Amino acid sequence: MQSQQIETPRADEVRGYSMLVGGEWVEARSGETLESVNPYTGKVWATAPAAGDEDVDRAVRAAREAFDEGPWGKMTGTERARLMRRLAELIAENAENLAVVESTDNGKLLREMSQQARAMPEWYYYFAGATDKIQGETIPSDKPNFFVYTRHEPIGVVGAIVPWNSPLLLLTWKLAPALAAGCTFVAKPAEQTSASTLEFAKLFEEAGFPPGVFNVVTGYGPTAGSALVRHPGVDKVGFTGSTETGKRVMKDAADHLAKVTLELGGKSPNIVFEDADLEAAANGVVSGIFAATGQTCMAGSRLVVQEGVHDDLVAALSEKAKSIKLGNPLEMESEMGPVAFKEQLEKVQGYIRIGQEEGAELAFGGKRPDAEELRDGFFIEPTILTGVDNRMKVAQEEIFGPVLSVIPAKSEEEVIRQANATPFGLAAGVWTKDIQRAHRVAHALRAGTVWINAYRTVSFNTPFGGYKSSGIGRENGLESLREYTQVKAVWVELSGKTRDPFMLG
Ligand code: ADP
Numbered sequence: 407m408q409s410q411q412i413e414t415p416r417a418d419e420v421r422g423y424s425m426l427v428g429g430e431w432v433e434a435r436s437g438e439t440l441e442s443v444n445p446y447t448g449k450v451w452a453t454a455p456a457a458g459d460e461d462v463d464r465a466v467r468a469a470r471e472a473f474d475e476g477p478w479g480k481m482t483g484t485e486r487a488r489l490m491r492r493l494a495e496l497i498a499e500n501a502e503n504l505a506v507v508e509s510t511d512n513g514k515l516l517r518e519m520s521q522q523a524r525a526m527p528e529w530y531y532y533f534a535g536a537t538d539k540i541q542g543e544t545i546p547s548d549k550p551n552f553f554v555y556t557r558h559e560p561i562g563v564v565g566a567i568v569p570w571n572s573p574l575l576l577l578t579w580k581l582a583p584a585l586a587a588g589c590t591f592v593a594k595p596a597e598q599t600s601a602s603t604l605e606f607a608k609l610f611e612e613a614g615f616p617p618g619v620f621n622v623v624t625g626y627g628p629t630a631g632s633a634l635v636r637h638p639g640v641d642k643v644g645f646t647g648s649t650e651t652g653k654r655v656m657k658d659a660a661d662h663l664a665k666v667t668l669e670l671g672g673k674s675p676n677i678v679f680e681d682a683d684l685e686a687a688a689n690g691v692v693s694g695i696f697a698a699t700g701q702t703c704m705a706g707s708r709l710v711v712q713e714g715v716h717d718d719l720v721a722a723l724s725e726k727a728k729s730i731k732l733g734n735p736l737e738m739e740s741e742m743g744p745v746a747f748k749e750q751l752e753k754v755q756g757y758i759r760i761g762q763e764e765g766a767e768l769a770f771g772g773k774r775p776d777a778e779e780l781r782d783g784f785f786i787e788p789t790i791l792t793g794v795d796n797r798m799k800v801a802q803e804e805i806f807g808p809v810l811s812v813i814p815a816k817s818e819e820e821v822i823r824q825a826n827a828t829p830f831g832l833a834a835g836v837w838t839k840d841i842q843r844a845h846r847v848a849h850a851l852r853a854g855t856v857w858i859n860a861y862r863t864v865s866f867n868t869p870f871g872g873y874k875s876s877g878i879g880r881e882n883g884l885e886s887l888r889e890y891t892q893v894k895a896v897w898v899e900l901s902g903k904t905r906d907p908f909m910l911g
Pocket of ligand 1: 566567569592595596597625626627628630631632636646647648649651652654655751884
């Protein structure tokens with residue numbers, strides 16, 4: 407990739423990508439490939455190798471060799487940080503390119519993908535700054551004549567499995583702390599969106615990382631993904647995706663006791679109290695569910711609203727939904743793109759139907775838009791379902807599309823009970839002007855992130871992750887370094903005397 411040149415894919419072009427394994431660009435041993443469809447045009451625009459067991463094995467071996475024998479394993483944190491900073495610079499130089507590729511692959515707005523790509527270097531700078539601070543401690547020994555200290559060592563080879571909605575950012579949440587810790591890495595992007603990770607992989611060569619530190623295998627989840635999780639050479643699996651697949655991944659990783667971090671689904675509530683600034687709340691609810699076409703794990707897909715402001719808020723939301731501009735994700739004025747692929751569109755439509763069958767009312771949207779220029783893409787209108795009971799499927803299951811379920815509630819206690827009444831616990835928004843209530847409710851919510859009078863903000867320095875079925879472990883922040891290190895205790899005998907061999911000393 408040429409730095410700073412934006413290469414918008416041509417309509418007639420099908421790009422053929424290869425995988426990066428041990429510093430070499432390779433095809434799958436079987437010669438098989440998978441196709442990536444542009445969700446706006448509905449046409450194939452790129453292909454990538456469809457890796458099998460053998461290819462995954464090769465990549466894990468390359469990562470293992472780079473960890474055990476290559477120069478990477480011998481580098482100091484300061485040296486690793488230098489490479490990470492160079493990588494960050496290259497990401498910044500190529501941000502627009504990476505964003506165009508992501509947007510073409512998954513149909514999310516270029517506006518959002520470019521903001522993500524431009525923000526990504528911060529993760530590498532932040533974790534580069536941490537490389538020389540991954541320090542142990544000395545422990546005052548309770549035994550005489552011992553000097554005891556700990557070391558935080560890299561966990562080894564990381565296998566990372568990433569979904570299609572924000573391929574590079576979600577990869578970065580795993581990769582930046584893993585590199586800082588000194589791990590080596592095999593990434594498996596989602597089969598729908600392999601291209602951006604392969605473009606990104608080119609920057610590793612340019613940054614000067616030793617071969618095998620970062621490898622990419624592309625392929626399907628049940629084959630390539632599963633082979634990576636089950637590989638005994640993988641010491642840690644970092645997974646982002648659906649709760650169902652996350653459970654499978656955890657079971658497979660358990661067979662060889664690999665450590666896991668799981669960042670899974672959500673059914674996050676946006677909670678609006680009667681005393682809230684309704685304009686700000688309505689804006690926050692829109693950002694929670696219609697931004698990114700609702701295709702984010704942290705989507706605020708349930709609106710739990712106090713009855714006194716229910717009707718006004720639904721009216722304001724319907725107005726806002728009506729004005730959302732659906733369009734080509736590559737055009738900066740578009741506000742909502744298509745959903746990422748056909749099956750996903752059918753799933754979203756299915757839930758809209760189920761919701762109504764269960765007794766919810768369609769307050770806005772629900773259809774595919776009529777406009778001529780949107781016919782080929784997998785578009786669906788922003789949709790608001792009212793009269794939702796928390797026991798309905800549309801209140802309990804992750805839809806991963808622009809469908810808001812509105813649940814009315816009376817007291818603060820009822821609001822909290824409703825908000826917590828799902829198997830998930832990823833995030834929540836609380837809209838109120840009462841500062842005591844805001845904190846009271848934030849503490850009572852069983853969720854890994856609570857935004858007060860805001861929604862959908864994240865940072866490299868703030869831990870993110872789920873309670874309950876939304877996940878295990880945390881990404882981002884210094885917290886996440888623990889997920890890629892393990893602690894070694896070193897005991898040094900100081901007296902030089904022989905000890906009783908039959909006692910636990
Ligand atoms: P989605 O996020 O599309 O709902 P998944 O959770 O299944 O769906 O996908 C997230 C990632 O997990 C993708 O990269 C996918 O290829 C991968 N994946 C799917 N099934 C498995 C599996 N059995 N083992 C490992 N990875 C898988």
